[in-house]
Amino acid sequence: MADAAIMQAGVDDGAAPAAIDLRAEYVESGVKDVLDELDRDLIGLKPVKQRIKETAALLLVERARRRMGLAHETPTLHMSFSGNPGTGKTTVALRMADLLHRLGYIRKGHLVSVTRDDLVGQYIGHTAPKTKEILKKAMGGVLFIDEAYYLHRQENERDYGQEAIEILLQVMENQRDDLVVILAGYADRMDKFFESNPGFRSRIAHHIDFPDYSDDELLSIAETMLSKQNYSFDQEGRALMADYIELRRQQPHFANARSIRNALDRARLRQANRLFETSKGPIDARALSTITAQDIRVSRVFAASAPEVPS
Numbered sequence: 001m002a003d004a005a006i007m008q009a010g011v012d013d014g015a016a017p018a019a020i021d022l023r024a025e026y027v028e029s030g031v032k033d034v035l036d037e038l039d040r041d042l043i044g045l046k047p048v049k050q051r052i053k054e055t056a057a058l059l060l061v062e063r064a065r066r067r068m069g070l071a072h073e074t075p076t077l078h079m080s081f082s083g084n085p086g087t088g089k090t091t092v093a094l095r096m097a098d099l100l101h102r103l104g105y106i107r108k109g110h111l112v113s114v115t116r117d118d119l120v121g122q123y124i125g126h127t128a129p130k131t132k133e134i135l136k137k138a139m140g141g142v143l144f145i146d147e148a149y150y151l152h153r154q155e156n157e158r159d160y161g162q163e164a165i166e167i168l169l170q171v172m173e174n175q176r177d178d179l180v181v182i183l184a185g186y187a188d189r190m191d192k193f194f195e196s197n198p199g200f201r202s203r204i205a206h207h208i209d210f211p212d213y214s215d216d217e218l219l220s221i222a223e224t225m226l227s228k229q230n231y232s233f234d235q236e237g238r239a240l241m242a243d244y245i246e247l248r249r250q251q252p253h254f255a256n257a258r259s260i261r262n263a264l265d266r267a268r269l270r271q272a273n274r275l276f277e278t279s280k281g282p283i284d285a286r287a288l289s290t291i292t293a294q295d296i297r298v299s300r301v302f303a304a305s306a307p308e309v310p311s
Helices: 002-012 024-028 033-042 044-067 089-102 125-137 159-176 187-194 198-203 213-228 236-251 257-278 294-296 300-305
Strands: 079-083 113-114 141-147 180-185 206-210
Touching: 024 033, 033 044, 044 089, 079 089, 079 187, 089 113, 089 141, 089 159, 089 180, 089 206, 089 257, 113 125, 125 141, 125 159, 159 198, 180 187, 187 198, 187 236, 213 236, 213 257, 236 257, 236 294, 236 300, 257 294
Parallel strands: 079 180, 079 206, 113 141, 141 180
Antiparallel strands: none
């Protein structure tokens, strides 16, 4: 009780508290809610979730140190998310913005997502205004730059991306208390980007790798996506979707969860046409909400994987 009284007295008279309960802060700040939501919304990605939890612990401790008047330096929060498309990078960036806001590291907690085209102009004098306008919108929150390696195309002598890079680097250094920048893209291209742009490498403190989903995880993602729209697979449809995932992964332009979402959109389109063409009377809710093997089997993925028959 004495410790609690000391802590409360520190709060009441404006002095630094003598002690802080980090577990209570974890709950009361809402950080626990953000991390629990991340677990619910994203299947798999265990190493990513672990890194986010570790970062949250660091920020909680730094906030406690600041409140207790201990010597501290605001941690560098700029990040790099590396991984293939459809691995949850944008979703995690949204949760990170929420987490940083709840802990008081950014004022607003919003996310501004951009690509090269939003920052780089096509003629002299166009890039600086575009970049500064985006930065103005992002201030107080998180700026998420997807496929960041396209910012500067070295093979093009007339490319204006370097101007955008210089403005970004200056703001990342001088206004890091009011803006967090997350660079994202393919792992190998991000590595090359940092090699050719050491200014970015020196300002990025957190590098997080996003692994591809496993086949089982992608099937769970498919079922979750359908469930959110009040659809489900029947038994044969689920089994065929598992086959689809295995085959689709081996084909070009596979984008993890994004490819699964596109596949489900096409399956729903086929289901709607099947019901419209074959129904001869009232249709119940179960029929309207069930994706069958018939809705999946006609996919070009299966046609592309079929062995050629000798003529």
